[in-house]
């Protein structure tokens with residue numbers, strides 16, 4: 001069994017799929033691990049560190065991709081600088097694992113199926129207790145929530161904590177977190193550690209206790225519809241609920257120094273929570289960090305990857321925040337992948353048990369087919385001419 005770690009060639013991606021500590025454990029289990037030369041460079045893991053724990057360093061990408069039994073990546077396969085396509089480099093029957101964005105990129109899933117590649121997409125790991133150690137969405141979202149608060153604190157022309165000094169008393173910053181999933185809860189915890197007064201809102205009422213246990217106030221909005229979908233995720237809500245929510249949250253946004261938005265609905269454009277009018281009502285100097293920037297943004301003023309100024313309010317739309325903390329992001333992701341890979345291997349050979357709910361949910365393509373109905377539906381939508 002050859003397990004291969006590819007170098008990420010996407011611009012701005014600093015993470016690597018396995019770190020040397022994880023490689024050491026896999027090698028001890030009898031797996032052969034190949035690492036592309038320079039794969040860990042941008043997350044500060046040298047080729048020598050991988051070699052020292054028994055990995056083989058491969059300089060030729062065509063060999064690494066072409067001979068791997070299981071190829072581990074962070075993001076989607078790309079076109080390389082030399083014009084080669086990573087998907088085309090994979091051999092038939094190989095397993096590919098990564099954040100493959102299957103609902104956003106169904107045509108790529110189709111290509112993988114046509115190439116007879118067995119593709120596993122970590123976004124599909126079920127949110128169950130057994131799958132927790134494989135939950136890459138959570139491990140990476142937590143990093144993003146933490147970093148979002150640091151970005152906000154650095155951009156805010158104020159202190160976060162309350163300070164009593166000889167020169168007077170400083171009031172603590174007010175932080176409003178919208179969306180209290182994994183990223184939002186970590187943002188709340190981080191803002192609290194920095195001494196801010198924190199309020200939070202989510203359309204899933206079940207998060208109220210978690211928010212309160214972190215020392216934040218939960219902003220309640222009574223909605224007359226179910227807001228939770230299968231798997232504990234949020235549902236897209238009706239226009240009436242959206243308006244009702246906006247009426248309630250407007251006051252909290254207006255009085256906040258910092259707004260951190262993290263709201264997402266899987267497979268959909270991010271919900272709009274902060275309108276232009278709400279931004280206009282905020283005090284100059286306030287900061288919004290929109291973690292949904294890549295999914296269309298929770299704030300109407302967000303530009304992905306840019307800082308926007310509106311009436312003295314700074315709106316920051318960061319892209320791929322986990323990549324800005326590549327050492328820990330890679331360490332956690334590597335653990336997620338190594339645990340997932342254990343489920344695919346028996347007696348040092350690939351053995352996929354589709355009766356296992358995790359394998360069944362995460363495996364998107366196999367034996368020339370797209371296995372996942374939602375991905376098939378997404379593909380039908382993009383292939384249907386309008």
Ligand code: NAD
Pocket residue numbers: 126127128129131132135137138141178179180181182183184201202203204231232233234235237262263264265266271273
């Ligand atoms: P996510 O990234 O999909 O969304 C972030 C948050 O935005 C969610 O809390 C969601 O409810 C909220 N949101 C969506 N639309 C909104 C709107 N219009 N207004 C306000 N908030 C809105 O979520 P996530 O962090 O991936 O978590 C999804 C679910 O999975 C949660 O229930 C979480 O507790 C659960 N979870 C369970 C496990 C586990 O049991 N192993 C692990 C991780 C997450």
